[in-house]
Amino acid sequence: NAGVMQNPRHLVRRRGQEARLRCSPMKGHSHVYWYRQLPEEGLKFMVYLQKENIIDESGMPKERFSAEFPKEGPSILRIQQVVRGDSAAYFCASSPSQGRGTDTQYFGPGTRLTVL
Amino acid sequence: DAKTTQPNSMESNEEEPVHLPCNHSTISGTDYIHWYRQLPSQGPEYVIHGLTSNVNNRMASLAIAEDRKSSTLILHRATLRDAAVYYCILRDIGVSGGYNKLIFGAGTRLAVHP
Numbered sequence: 001n002a003g004v005m006q007n008p009r010h011l012v013r014r015r016g017q018e019a020r021l022r023c024s025p026m027k028g029h030s031h032v033y034w035y036r037q038l039p040e041e042g043l044k045f046m047v048y049l050q051k052e053n054i055i056d057e058s059g060m061p062k063e064r065f066s067a068e069f070p071k072e073g074p075s076i077l078r079i080q081q082v083v084r085g086d087s088a089a090y091f092c093a094s095s096p097s098q099g100r101g102t103d104t105q106y107f108g109p110g111t112r113l114t115v116l
Numbered sequence: 117d118a119k120t121t122q123p124n125s126m127e128s129n130e131e132e133p134v135h136l137p138c139n140h141s142t143i144s145g146t147d148y149i150h151w152y153r154q155l156p157s158q159g160p161e162y163v164i165h166g167l168t169s170n171v172n173n174r175m176a177s178l179a180i181a182e183d184r185k186s187s188t189l190i191l192h193r194a195t196l197r198d199a200a201v202y203y204c205i206l207r208d209i210g211v212s213g214g215y216n217k218l219i220f221g222a223g224t225r226l227a228v229h230p
Contacts, residue, residue, distance in 0.1 A: 043218075045218065055216070056216060059217070095216075110159050
């Protein structure tokens with residue numbers, strides 16, 4: 001059973017370009033979470049999605065960031081017009097159910113975004 | 117969200133037990149105590165969780181104080197592979213929402229010496 005897959009593992013963009021980060025959850029998981037880890041900092045929650053729905057986007061920056069989890073295919077975290085401050089590791093996690101107190105989130109290896 | 121407090125760093129020698137403490141004095145009755153760890157250059161991985169009773173699994177043990185205001189993650193024999201940042205996280209099973217996201221603090225950076 002493959003774990004959470006993220007690609008690309010490393011992404012380099014110039015300021016002003018777009019970054020697209022992909023996450024394929026574990027088989028059978030319909031809940032996806034995105035977290036960001038700035039250099040030398042802890043992980044910060046960004047967004048929680050179920051298939052075709054954004055459930056909680058309280059951690060998403062108001063501008064330039066968007067996320068989707070379509071009926072078919074991976075979840076996508078999209079960053080438009082990237083700036084140097086967007087350089088970070090972006091982790092995706094998935095869970096089989098609604099993330100209550102007993103549920104485990106399974107994390108992918110992350111995408112390391114570098115903005116030049 | 118109830119907050120947790122952990123030491124910034126700890127050190128251990130290989131093959132010795134490690135006790136990683138976590139204080140959560142404002143824990144509510146519906147909060148589960150979860151531990152995750154993050155090895156260098158990897159995503160976090162689940163370690164263990166509990167509510168009131170002590171818990172054991174193949175990775176570690178979790179000792180929870182009787183008043184639930186603190187807990188300790190126990191690695192019985194540290195290996196070099198256990199060097200990581202360990203996060204103690206509270207997760208509310210209440211119906212108020214927000215229980216789905218994990219709130220990571222700074223964690224404890226564990227160094228294991230050969």
